[in-house]
Amino acid sequence: MIGAQLLVKQIVLTGDRPTGPLHIGHYVGSLKSRLDLQKTCRQFVMIADAQALTDNAKDPKKVRENILQVALDYLAVGIDSEQTTIFIQSLIPPLFELTSYFLNLVTWNRLKHNPTIKREILQKGYEKNIAAGFMIYPVSQAADITAFKADIVPVGEDQLPMIEQTNELVRHFNHAYNTNVFTSCKALTTKVSRLPGLDGKEKMSKSLNNAIFLSDSPELISKKIKGMYSDPNHTRVEDPGNVEASPVFTYLDCFDPDLSFLEDLKQKYRKGGLGDAVVKKRLNEVLQAFLEPIRKRREHYAQDPREVMNILQKGTDRANLVTHQTLIEVRQAMGLDYFSSSSSSSS
Amino acid sequence: MIGAQLLVKQIVLTGDRPTGPLHIGHYVGSLKSRLDLQKTCRQFVMIADAQALTDNAKDPKKVRENILQVALDYLAVGIDSEQTTIFIQSLIPPLFELTSYFLNLVTWNRLKHNPTIKREILQKGYEKNIAAGFMIYPVSQAADITAFKADIVPVGEDQLPMIEQTNELVRHFNHAYNTNVFTSCKALTTKVSRLPGLDGKEKMSKSLNNAIFLSDSPELISKKIKGMYSDPNHTRVEDPGNVEASPVFTYLDCFDPDLSFLEDLKQKYRKGGLGDAVVKKRLNEVLQAFLEPIRKRREHYAQDPREVMNILQKGTDRANLVTHQTLIEVRQAMGLDYFSSSSSSSS
Numbered sequence: 149m150i151g152a153q154l155l156v157k158q159i160v161l162t163g164d165r166p167t168g169p170l171h172i173g174h175y176v177g178s179l180k181s182r183l184d185l186q187k188t189c190r191q192f193v194m195i196a197d198a199q200a201l202t203d204n205a206k207d208p209k210k211v212r213e214n215i216l217q218v219a220l221d222y223l224a225v226g227i228d229s230e231q232t233t234i235f236i237q238s239l240i241p242p243l244f245e246l247t248s249y250f251l252n253l254v255t256w257n258r259l260k261h262n263p264t265i266k267r268e269i270l271q272k273g274y275e276k277n278i279a280a281g282f283m284i285y286p287v288s289q290a291a292d293i294t295a296f297k298a299d300i301v302p303v304g305e306d307q308l309p310m311i312e313q314t315n316e317l318v319r320h321f322n323h324a325y326n327t328n329v330f331t332s333c334k335a336l337t338t339k340v341s342r343l344p345g346l347d348g349k350e351k352m353s354k355s356l357n358n359a360i361f362l363s364d365s366p367e368l369i370s371k372k373i374k375g376m377y378s379d380p381n382h383t384r385v386e387d388p389g390n391v392e393a394s395p396v397f398t399y400l401d402c403f404d405p406d407l408s409f410l411e412d413l414k415q416k417y418r419k420g421g422l423g424d425a426v427v428k429k430r431l432n433e434v435l436q437a438f439l440e441p442i443r444k445r446r447e448h449y450a451q452d453p454r455e456v457m458n459i460l461q462k463g464t465d466r467a468n469l470v471t472h473q474t475l476i477e478v479r480q481a482m483g484l485d486y487f488s489s490s491s492s493s494s495s
Numbered sequence: 496m497i498g499a500q501l502l503v504k505q506i507v508l509t510g511d512r513p514t515g516p517l518h519i520g521h522y523v524g525s526l527k528s529r530l531d532l533q534k535t536c537r538q539f540v541m542i543a544d545a546q547a548l549t550d551n552a553k554d555p556k557k558v559r560e561n562i563l564q565v566a567l568d569y570l571a572v573g574i575d576s577e578q579t580t581i582f583i584q585s586l587i588p589p590l591f592e593l594t595s596y597f598l599n600l601v602t603w604n605r606l607k608h609n610p611t612i613k614r615e616i617l618q619k620g621y622e623k624n625i626a627a628g629f630m631i632y633p634v635s636q637a638a639d640i641t642a643f644k645a646d647i648v649p650v651g652e653d654q655l656p657m658i659e660q661t662n663e664l665v666r667h668f669n670h671a672y673n674t675n676v677f678t679s680c681k682a683l684t685t686k687v688s689r690l691p692g693l694d695g696k697e698k699m700s701k702s703l704n705n706a707i708f709l710s711d712s713p714e715l716i717s718k719k720i721k722g723m724y725s726d727p728n729h730t731r732v733e734d735p736g737n738v739e740a741s742p743v744f745t746y747l748d749c750f751d752p753d754l755s756f757l758e759d760l761k762q763k764y765r766k767g768g769l770g771d772a773v774v775k776k777r778l779n780e781v782l783q784a785f786l787e788p789i790r791k792r793r794e795h796y797a798q799d800p801r802e803v804m805n806i807l808q809k810g811t812d813r814a815n816l817v818t819h820q821t822l823i824e825v826r827q828a829m830g831l832d833y834f835s836s837s838s839s840s841s842s
Contacts, residue, residue, distance in 0.1 A: 242588075255625060482555045
């Protein structure tokens, strides 16, 4: 006889828009925590192509091409397709349907006032021509999260309003249909959710051209590090430097495994007499060592893209099973189970 | 050898929100023309439960219960499930997915300025609390129409902006993805698109409680006709009456098969000396004769609701096949056919 399973694994939903290859900022902000989460949780990682289309509607080629690239990045850093379900969002029909039901439970005005959306509209300069699909993407995200009944959603601080919107919809849905199909999810915010760019700007991103990609060649990595922004007031080697003003040290904080060596380096930099070139050399050693096995694994998987697509297909099939089951419960709760219930209908 | 099929039937998409049983206004405005269209066209009739939920989100029971009622009304008036595909909207996943892609091709502002939506918001007193799902229903309608590649969409005059919105999305989609997957549709406006209510108000509707339903009993029909509004200035039998001011005559215009008898009646009414009771008696004869076979057929089908649900299931299966094929073409055009194309992906 087999004992009852006492431990129910927590469910995690996370993912990325496939709009470019992933960089070390992604590693620090999300990929690293996924490697931990997959050991203890039931993790679903979504390649959010449908979401990417909300502001790339006219460039589906970019989205399409980056699906394989993002999948390669996942596998390269060690996301294990046995432990983690990697799937493609647009191939999961229940997500679209659930979005539609949620849209009936949120007002037009509420969507307009979502703080994340408001900031993104400003950042991207959309203003007048904002696509309806973009405005409703928080609702589509709520559908993603709830369709998998995720307990935990790793997000950056700036995405917290999305979790609020999701939990609001969970309450509205459960209340409207007198059900407990859905439960609230918790945001998991990472300590370092965002790595600054090579140019010292707040955010590392492909569009700002200030990123080190997981797939960069050793030469390119060296070149990028050499050209990095550092403390602008540290013009002469003998001057005292400001560790906090130099993204080179921020990167070392994230990647240097030798903490005492790093502490030593910081002290010398603060005191004066330590040139940026030396610090950058250390960062280069550290990042090359960190990225080499990742690049090797990436090259290995890249040799057989069909095998990678097979992994995505299997994950997508699994995700369809899970979300289809949720949708059955959703339709039951709403009374839309026309053909499956005992009495087909009556007035 | 079989000759090439030269005649391609035009495709018609039409349907009703299942929020109540259908009345003689529906017959005049749409059901009648469907009986003609099914002989010459490939007709799809949608029971639009998902659309009904956009403003009945908290009353899915009403929507659910009326699915069978509306289906019974269809079959009762002679919509033939061999000639017409009757299906349930929410059970067609491609409609939700296509809606999502279309939402990326229309601006938030454009949706706000849809004249039909603006009028409906005023009529229903939504104003501030308007659900997002309601605001986007023109896009969902565009998805319904295009997923079936409908050539013809029968609509009332007030729904013409919906057809405009659809054809706009067709142009945007074909342009954005350099394709001709979709073609424009044409609105088919019926001569009498709307029957006045029993109370003389512009519109016959369940919520205004001024309708004769296809399923009303003979006694109820008599009672409703006796209580009908007619020319308010025709207070004495000997006075001249105004035919145009009396909905009793409007109904006779639609249903009386004996045109010369009706013409005679109108002349007498205009001249004076003909009481409203006599005109109503004629309308009662005419409507009872018209509705009796419909009610008989309705009762016949109502005895076996499972058979009706089987008809809906079959139609829904057929609708899924058709729209799934469209979705394959849509995904090909957008380059989202990740697993079906020869080269899976690359950058």
